[in-house]
Amino acid sequence: MPWYDNFKFLWDNVLQITPQQAVMYLIGGLLIFLAIKKGLEPALLLPMGFGAILVNLPNTGVLNWEMPGVGNVNGIIEWLYKIGIEASEAMPVLLFVGIGAMIDFGPLLTNPKMLLFGAAAQFGIFFTLSVAVLCGFSLQDAASIGIIGAADGPTSILVSQVLKSQYIGAIAVAAYSYMALVPIIQPFAIKLVTTKEERKIRMPYNPKKVSRLARILFPIIVTIIAGLIAPSSVALVGMLMFGNLLRECLCLDSLAQTAQTALANLITIFLGITISFSMKAENFVRWETLMIMGLGLVAFVFDTIGGVLFAKLINLFCKKENRINPMVGGAGISAFPMSARVVQKLGLEADNQNHLLMHAIGANVAGQIGSVVAGGIILTMMMR
Amino acid sequence: MQFLMTLLSSVFSDSFIESLKIMGLGMLGIFIVMGLIFVVILLLGKIPDKGEKKDKEDKKE
Secondary structure, three states: OOHHHHHHHHHHHHHOOOHHHHHHHHHHHHHHHHHHOOOOOHHHHHHHHHHHHHHOOOOOOOOOEEEOOOEEEOOHHHHHHHHHHHOOOHHHHHHHHHHHHHOOOHHHHHOHHHHHHHHHOOHHHHHHHHHHHHOOOOHHHHHHHHHHHHOOHHHHHHHHHHOOOOOHHHHHHHHHHHHHOHHHHHHHHHHHHOOHHHHOOOOOOOOOOOOHHHHHHHHHHHHHHHHHHOHHHHHHHHHHHHHHHHHHOOOOHHHHHHHHHHHHHHHHHHHHHHHHHHHOHHHHOOHHHHHHHHHHHHHHHHHHHHHHHHHHHHHOOOOHHHOOOHHHHHOOOOOOOHHHHHHHHHHHHHOOOOOOHHHHHHHHHHHHHHHHHHHHHHHHHHHO | OHHHHHHHHHHOOHHHHHHHHHHHHHHHHHHHHHHHHHHHHHHHOOOOOHHHHHHHHHHHO
16 A cells, blocks of 8 residues: 555545536635625625535535444534524524614605505516426426515525425525626616606605604504415514514614614524525536526516506506606615615616605615515415 | 427416416415505504694694
8 A cells, every 4th residue: 555545535535526516616706706896795695605615515514424433413504504494494584583673664654655666576576486487497496486586585595495495595696696786687677668758757755754653553563464464474574573663662772783783693694604505516506506597687677677667557547746756666676775776876867856765765665575475475375 | 499399388387377376366465465554554644743743732732
C-alpha cells in the first residue's frame, strides 16, 4: 500500500462531488452574489445560497447520516426542516406574527376600495396554476407553483409544504427572487396594459382618522371572516392578524417590538437556511426547476395585469373625477412596499405632480391580506 | 410536435378542467372574503374617534 493511501480520507470526499452538486455550488454562489452585490432580498437569498452549498457537500453533516458503529446521527438542517417546516409549518407561520406587527392597516382602513385590488391582483396565482397543469405538472404541484404569485415567501413555502410538493426548494427560490425583482417586473407589466394618459390619472388623497377601536377590531373580525370561509387560511391570517393586534392594542409595545424585530429576524435567519434542505442537487438540478422559474415570472406578470385591468374595469363605471389610476390596481400584490413604490415612481414619470403613494400603499396592504386568503382558499379547495 | 401533442392532451385533461374550476371558484372566493372585509371596514368607519368625539363635545359647550 503506497504511503499516501494513509491520507486518502482527506480527498475521498472531494472525489465524491457529483456534477449536479457542482451546479448547486454555482447556484448557491449566485444567490449569495445577488444578495450581497445586488441587494436582492439579502435576508433570505443569502442564507438560502449558503445553505444550498452546505447541503450539497458530499456526506454533509448538516443532513442526517449513518455513522459506522454509531448509527443514525441527526444533521442540523434536516432536523430544523423536519421540526420547523415539515412537522407544523411553524417557521413560515410564526414569521407572519412579525409581519403582522410591522403592517399599518391605516391606509386601507381609510380607503377600503383598495381591498378589491388586493383580490384582483391574485389572478396570476390561478392563471399560473392552469398553465402549470398544461405544462404537465400534477394539480398539487401546479397549485404550489401558482402560489409563487402570492408574492409572499412564507405563504409559498407553507402551501407547497402542506400540498407535499416535491419542488418546494425551487418554489421558495422563485418566490423570493421575483419579490426582489418587482421593481423590474412590474413596470414592464404595467406599461404593457396601460397608456401614458391612463398613468397620468390623478387621485386626490383625503386622509381620515381611524379610531383606535376600529384598529383593534379589524384584525379580530378579519380572522373570523377568513377562518369561517377558508378555514385553512386561519394559520396564516390568524398569525398575521395576531401580530397586528399586538401592534394596535398599544398596551404590549415591547411584545410588538420583539415580534417586529427579534422574532422576525430570528425566523428569517433560520427559514432561509432551513429551506435549503429542499435544494439538494438531486431535487433541484432538473428541467422542472427552470420551468418553475419561468412560471413564477408568469405569475407575477399576470398578478399585476389582473390588478391593472380590474382597475380599468371599475373606471368604466366611474365618473371622470372619481377615476382610479389603473396602476394602483397593480400594487394589489403582496410585495410590500416595493410594489407601492413602483406605482409612485411610474406615476411621477407620467406626470411629475402625480402622487399615488398612499393609494398604492392601501392596495399593497390589501394584497398582503389577499395573498394569505388566496393561500388558504387554494388549500381548502385542494383538500376537498 | 411532441410538445404540441402533450399540450393538446393537457388541454383536454381532467386536471386542466379542474384547474379552470379552481381558478373561477378561487377568484370568486377571494372577492367574497375581501368584499366582506370591505363591509366590515365601512362599519368600523362609523365608530367615532375618541379625539373627534371630545372635539365635538367641546364645540357644543
